[in-house]
Amino acid sequence: MPGIDRRLLQNFEWVLPMLGFALAGMGVINLVSADSSGDGGLSPAALRQLFWLGVGSLALLTVLVPDYRRLDRATPFVYVVGVLLLVAVLLIGPVINGSQRWLLVGPLRLQPSELFKLIIVLAFARLLSRRQSSRPIGLVDLAVPALVAAAPAVLILRQPDLGTALLVVLCGASLVLVAPIRLKTVAILGVTGLVGASLAWQFYLHDYQKERVFVFLNPERDPLGSAYHAIQSQIAVGSGGVFGKGWLQGSQTQLDFLPEQQTDFAFSVLGEEWGFFGAAFVLTVYVAMMVRGLMIARASKDAFGTYLTVGLVSIFFWMGTINVGMVLGVVPVVGVPLPLVSYGGSSMVTCMVAIGLMMNVSMRRYLF
């Protein structure tokens, strides 16, 4: 078994988990403020978040054990099970707040679409690493990956969960872009994407989703309705100034101006209470984590490890960019949480598993 190889411990990856736990820790501290009654005590939400951080850590340790190359072989199986779970959600999942995203397993609510952020990365890493040809990737080569991404994306859209569906497609696309690909193919993909987006706009987007885009383009359109999130978020962040108002002191946060301040708008609480320094620090930690991930990708001995790690980084990149962009008013309001920081068990576990997988790749870079 490679699990007890001494070299594994010598090559243990410390930097990545430290950065990850730093972010998660800041998330909990931030949550205490966002959810508190103003006294700084641990609220039920903060306690639950700590619990999920614990669960996530266990998951992280678990995915360290098996060699990631065994995961390569398991990928088709994992993918099929994932798709079946997505189908099950649509068939038997309860409708909560107008959408079907969960499976009830005893007391737990499982969100299979969350898993798919990881599964799509595994699937694409496997597809791309097994390519035999030395030619750059052309349009024809993309047929299979496109199908592999489209199936879960469509199922997730049906829930409906535009944010996650978008993430699945974006993560897959990122991997393709990192593979050797023809410039012409990229251009064609770009155009197709634009056309597809405009078609989706025409036929698929719900009115509330369109409204969010309109409002993003012109927030004054509806200051108390759909634009409320965007405006309040910018006021909160902006009022934080250079140094912030201090922990538990954010008037926007404490006066409840911010909706969903524990989850999707956690970063605006951070911006208000910790100011430019605090928020920029968090952004820096994120960038450091992603760069570290890409260093692991570069150091990996095999293509699967490289692609896997790049894909995992892309999850953090896209979620982080969309979420922070939304808080700062440069991206329309889409329900995407900030990885590791936002309140929520599923997202926390997914991120921890992603970190664990990257560590797994890093630790085994000299093993063959």
Place this chain on the structure above:
Amino acid sequence: MRDPLGGGGSSGADSGIERRILGTVLAIISVWLMLGARLFYLQVVEGDRYRVSAQKNSVRTHRVYASRGMILDRNGEILVDSRPAFDVRLVPDQAQDIDRTLNRLASLLGTERQELEERVGRPRGRFRFQPMLVAHDIDYAAAARVGARLWALPGVITRADPVRSYRYDGSAAHLLGMLGEIGERELKSKNFQGYRRGDIIGKDGIERLLDRQLRGRDGGRNVLVDAHGRELEVLSEISPQPGVNVVLTIDHRLQRVAEEQLELSGHNGAVVALDPRNGEVLALASRPAYDPNRFARGIASSEWQGLVKDPNKPLHDRALTGQFPPGSTYKVIPALAGLEAGVITPETTIRCGGSYRLGRGRYRCWKRGGHGPMNVHSALVQSCDVFFYKVAEMLERERRGVDELAYYARAFGLGSRSGIAALRETEGLVPTRAWKERRFREKWQMGETISVAIGQGFNLWTPMQLALTYGAIGNGGMRYRPMLVKRLESPFGELVEERLPEELATVPIKRESLEVVRKALRGVVHEPRGTGGRMRGLAGGVEAAGKTGTAQVVGMGKEYVKSEDLPEQFRDHAWFATFVPAQDPRIVVAVLVEHGGHGGSAAAPLARAVVDEFLSHQPDLVPPPEPDLGPTPPPRKPRSKPPTEADSTPPQVAAVGSSERPSPNRRSQN
């Protein structure tokens, strides 16, 4: 291990992946640098605009409510507007010493401290930051007292929110409507697109029909608020667009008289007054009514249940939706049908002996002794039943019978909605053979035509339909769509939209026939045996035309029981319709008094009062009293006529006297 990409970083053998990962690093860093730049822009560059941390200030977002438009009558009298309701609120977190603040508030408001304390309670957590309602709708003086001492009352906020105010309480309640919170079903309906949960909308009447125009558009405001709840600065604002004012065709002076008269009568009922020259509704009254002010800020559910379950149905607008047998007001229809169909001429004479035989049936006239020889004129004037029984029989034998009657009734718009822009209106009922067969699967009987001909049987009219029918007779046969709204005006009085009269149709009846009936209706009021003597002696010698009606509520037995002797719920409904002046009328009034008894005595006085009020504002018909210039006019009655005007009616004083005396045929007809 196959490795198409070559070795990792340490071996340095890779051609492409190294480069592409480097590119990815650069891409990530540049995207996040842009995010950082945006963060810098918001927090450092624009920070001052948002920053309020030094004083622990905050930005509040208020909805700035657009002021709702007013509803005015045709003369600019305000019927509905919005008044400010002053509230006092307290933000517990900002009150340094809650007990002291409450003590001061209690003495300023003149209430018990205990009471205020119960309202505020001891809020914890984030509720400490939210304003708690301390006092609601306090009077202006108290609001001013609190407002002047805000500096000593940290955390106290006063606010004035507009509350709908119906100036005359229950007046025109059904017409004006009321407000209430938008319901689930309305939120989903297309008509209410763009409305939000919690919106206060028109629930009935004009308030609902013209809700969009009345409500305007709300705005929003981000305000800088300091630790004491004082608004420091407006950061950004979208100003509200106030709603438009609605000018009704209603003349509130007439409306009030109509309502007062209904109230005095002690009965339920309705009064409709129209301008027969264009269809403008001058008064639309229904009793009992309710006070829409009670809905302005939410009504208690028990009170609402009371209104819904009240057997008198105060929510029900009798003027437009009440359906009643028309009684003798119907007789104009068989008169016109007979003349047009040629079964009678103006000279045809029929003898009334007090009853009428048809087959084995015997139909009574309301006057047991009989009217003697009657032509169509005198039959209308004295409301003889037998004459119209005979007309009905002739129509049945020679023409299409009841369907002939229905044709002429429909020609006046009876049996269908008038097309008035109102939420609810009923059609009434014009019976035909086909209708009866559909409805009861039975053949029409000739005897039923006999009943129908005097307005009993299946006929049902609404008070509005009565007014429209007599209006069309009075104006020579033109039917107008009744209208309630004259125009919409901006808050500054600029015309936004004008509503014009709409001609619906010309009644397909010869002018001569209409003229015969119109003359007879004048006779009802002015001839010795007429049943409408109550309308005699109008100011300025103006002549009236009209018709009484008494609709049976219970079927007649063999004996003719006097309605007065019956218990209230079995008494007849009293009708009266009149147009004034008899020649070229300017107003038509229809009155229904439920279970009031006889039309001539129970309903006509109400119409009279409305007409009197109307004439007092018609200077060209009734010259206003001249200012006292000298010794010329007689001292006891200031109202004098220009000396040139020749007039056949008795002098004013005598006229007033005669109207107080009951007319000879006071008990009128059946």
